[in-house]
Amino acid sequence: MTNAASDVNARPSASDAPLTHPQHRPHEARRAALACMLTLAAALGIGRFAFTPLLPLMLHGGGLDLRHGSWLASLNYAGYFVGAMGCAALRFAPARVVRAGLVATALLTVVMGVTQQFWLWAIVRFVAGAVSAATFVFASQWGLRRLTQLGAHAWSGVIYTGPGVGIVATGLLVSAAGGLGARAGWIGFGLVCALIVAIVWPVFVETPPVAPAAAATANPASAQSSTRASRADAFWLVALYGVPGFGYIITATFLPVIARHALPGSIWPDLFWPMFGAALIVGALCAARLPLHWDNRLLLAACYVLQALGIASGIVWPNALGFSLGSVLIGLPFTAITLFAMREARIMRGDHAAALMGYATGAYGIGQILGPLVAAPLAASSGSFSPSLWLAALTLVAGAAGLVWRTVRSGQQVR
Numbered sequence: 383m384t385n386a387a388s389d390v391n392a393r394p395s396a397s398d399a400p401l402t403h404p405q406h407r408p409h410e411a412r413r414a415a416l417a418c419m420l421t422l423a424a425a426l427g428i429g430r431f432a433f434t435p436l437l438p439l440m441l442h443g444g445g446l447d448l449r450h451g452s453w454l455a456s457l458n459y460a461g462y463f464v465g466a467m468g469c470a471a472l473r474f475a476p477a478r479v480v481r482a483g484l485v486a487t488a489l490l491t492v493v494m495g496v497t498q499q500f501w502l503w504a505i506v507r508f509v510a511g512a513v514s515a516a517t518f519v520f521a522s523q524w525g526l527r528r529l530t531q532l533g534a535h536a537w538s539g540v541i542y543t544g545p546g547v548g549i550v551a552t553g554l555l556v557s558a559a560g561g562l563g564a565r566a567g568w569i570g571f572g573l574v575c576a577l578i579v580a581i582v583w584p585v586f587v588e589t590p591p592v593a594p595a596a597a598a599t600a601n602p603a604s605a606q607s608s609t610r611a612s613r614a615d616a617f618w619l620v621a622l623y624g625v626p627g628f629g630y631i632i633t634a635t636f637l638p639v640i641a642r643h644a645l646p647g648s649i650w651p652d653l654f655w656p657m658f659g660a661a662l663i664v665g666a667l668c669a670a671r672l673p674l675h676w677d678n679r680l681l682l683a684a685c686y687v688l689q690a691l692g693i694a695s696g697i698v699w700p701n702a703l704g705f706s707l708g709s710v711l712i713g714l715p716f717t718a719i720t721l722f723a724m725r726e727a728r729i730m731r732g733d734h735a736a737a738l739m740g741y742a743t744g745a746y747g748i749g750q751i752l753g754p755l756v757a758a759p760l761a762a763s764s765g766s767f768s769p770s771l772w773l774a775a776l777t778l779v780a781g782a783a784g785l786v787w788r789t790v791r792s793g794q795q796v797r
Contacts, residue, residue, distance in 0.1 A: 411534030417585035418525035419544040421480055424578045425517035427548010427659070428571050429487040429510050430458060431634070434549075435556040435655050438638050439564035445498050448639070452758035454507045455635045456751050461511025463747030468512070469519045476524040477586035483517030484582070486510075488575035495568030515743075524586065539670030542717045546666065549659025557652035616730055616738055618788045622682070623723050623742040625781030627749025629774045630689055630712055632757045632767070633696070634658070637709070640767050644700040654709045661713030669718035678726035679789045683782040685715030685722070690778035693771050 433455065440446040446454075472479065490510045494503065525541045551574075556567055633640075637658070641651035672681070692711025695704045727738045757770040 408534070411529055411532045411537045413585060414525055414528040414532070415534075415537035415540040417582040418521050418541040419547060420578050420582050421484060421521045421586075422518060422541065422544025423548035423551070424484055424575045425487055425514045425521070426545040427550075428491060428552060428575055429514040429517075430462065431545070431549050432491070432552045432567070432571050433458065433507070434635060435553050435638055435652075436564050436567050437635075438642055438651075439556070439567065441639070443564055445564075446500070448761070449758055450500060452635075452754040454503055455631075455754040457504050458507040458511040459631070459747060459750035459754075461508040461513075462515045463511075463744055463751065464508075465512030465515030466519065466743040466747060469516055472516070472520075475588050476520040476527075477588050479520040480517055480524060480586050481579075481583060483513050483520070484575065484579045486513045487517065488572050488579060490572075491575055492569055492572030495565045495570075495572065536670075539667045542666040542670070542721065543663040545717065546659040546662030546713070549662065550656045551659075553652070553656035553659060557649075557656070612792075615788065615792060618784065619679075619723065619726055619730070620738070620741045620745050622781050622784050622788075623719075624745030624749040625777055625784075626686060626689060626719050627746035628753050628756075629686070629693070629749070629778035629781070630716065631750045631753035632770050632774045633693055633708070633712055635754050636757060636767060637705075640696070641705050644705070645702065648702070650702045650705065654705045657706060657709035658713040658716075661710040662716045665714035666717040666721075669715075669721050674725070677789060678722040678729070679785045681722045682719060682726075683785040683789075685719045686778045686782035686785070688712075688715045690775040690782070693775040693778070697768050697771050697775075 437446075437451055437455075441448065441451060487510065490506050490513065493506050497503065522541065526538055529535055529537050552571060555570070559566070559570070637654055638651055641654050645651055689712050692708040692713075694708075695711065696708035698704060699707075723742055724739060727742065731738050753774070756773070757767065760770040760773075761767045
């Protein structure tokens with residue numbers, strides 16, 4: 383088996399060659415893409431991000447305060463960091479890891495609802511973060527290889543709508559049934575995960591290798607790998623990829639709390655998180671269709687600026703319009719950022735991009751860990767989330783400037 387952390391970065395191999403029998407491709411490609419989409423909806427949309435809409439209910443129920451809520455968020459992101467970095471050491475078949483990850487996600491989500499002890503919540507959120515990272519990496523590897531075998535690359539965008547689907551579903555369900563409380567929410571989402579396990583379980587099987595195809599199936603990016611493999615470029619990709627981890631996570635963690643404080647008694651706060659997820663879905667589909675010859679670093683810079691504008695809109699206009707615009711602008715580039723960074727790593731290192739992407743994912747995870755830990759003390763001392771949000775927006779702008787600077791410095795304009 384190839385290195386698990388290679389994810390989508392590895393060049394197609396003999397086992398990636400398109401399968402024969404073209405008449406079977408549309409059905410098989412759709413089945414694989416939708417299974418991966420549901421997997422990411424469970425592992426990320428529920429396993430990681432259900433905490434966001436449920437946090438106000440946990441705070442309101444008296445079992446948690448903002449400081450401890452920030453710790454839970456950061457522990458989850460720390461688990462994600464550990465899980466992502468640990469994928470390189472795993473030597474299991476991708477389908478087996480995906481199945482195990484989904485079962486674990488369902489169980490861990492239910493446990494959040496059946497206990498009220500903070501120390502147990504802390505353990506569960508950390509483990510859930512690690513599980514979601516491993517499930518994401520191996521589902522991506524399995525799904526994108528399967529689509530390559532089927533010659534159906536266009537379906538890859540569908541896979542990465544999964545987190546958005548999960549975010550929309552959790553946000554709307556909490557809005558509709560929030561009166562039942564956080565415990566019912568966690569248990570209900572755990573049962574939803576169990577249903578997803580039953581649906582996708584038959585799909586995740588290891589496919590046998592097939593005969594090598596013509597050279598036309600080779601990765602076009604590999605031809606350029608030797609031209610952009612400098613250590614400086616790799617260092618700056620890792621460092622600057624960590625910027626959006628810090629930039630978006632404060633809003634992503636505390637958006638419902640911020641909105642409820644700004645709009646007391648309004649129905650709008652329950653809708654901003656689903657808006658974020660819907661925008662993520664649109665962004666994932668659109669990013670997959672952008673021309674491959676466009677410079678990924680400049681695309682990343684544009685994404686950073688969009689997210690900075692989204693954060694600023696909620697500060698400047700703390701009303702329904704400002705928060706709606708912010709949700710959309712932060713959500714649109716959310717998955718695109720990962721896609722563009724993975725493409726750039728492949729251009730730099732070709733078949734050897736796994737380590738580079740592992741380091742980049744680690745930097746992103748560090749940014750996510752720091753975000754809530756910075757936001758909560760600033761909010762407590764100032765009585766507002768505005769200082770931490772401005773810091774996040776300025777960090778994103780600085781990251782965008784850094785990407786443009788590296789593009790100019792390395793002499794690479796839009797390809």
